[in-house]
Amino acid sequence: MAAKWIEALTGSLEQKKQYKQDMARIEALPASYRTAAKAVHRYLMYAGGVVDGDTLTTMFTDFADLWERAALDGTPVREIVGDDPVAFAENFAQAYSGKQWIDKERARLNKAIDEAEQEEPR
Incomplete structure (x- = not known):
């Protein structure tokens, strides 16, 4: 019962566990991949727009x-x-257009705008 109440406020505990x-998988990558992945991840969190x-x-x-896999x-x-990491991140996020x-x-x-159009004199 308490878990449902907590999840109602904070979101799915299973999703948090998966995240x-x-x-942790990102943290375990070799340094160059970890650095790049964390930078893209940060951008996705700010600009990805998926909620x-x-x-x-x-x-x-x-x-x-x-x-x-890349590592x-x-x-x-x-x-x-690629040459444009921002475009890469935005295209990646766009693939998950929930x-x-x-x-x-x-x-x-x-x-x-629909309401404004209805208010226009005819």
Whole structure:
């Protein structure tokens, strides 16, 4: 009973556990991969815009998979992120286009314009 109450306030405990496991996988990477992955992760947290817990969990598990695989294969960091790391991060996040915080504001703007249009004299 208490777990459901806590989850209602903080979100899924299972998702938090998975996130911590994924971050531990990032921490275990060789230095150059770890540094790059943490930098991209930070950007994703600020600019990714994904707010749905299930989507975030999937995204960060896939993110850890990507960096682990690259490290195992010896893929150079620059080959992973390309010439524009920002574009890489934004494209990565876009692939997980679940519910985003901006969706609410987009809907609000569209509704306001529709209402303004209805108020126009004819």
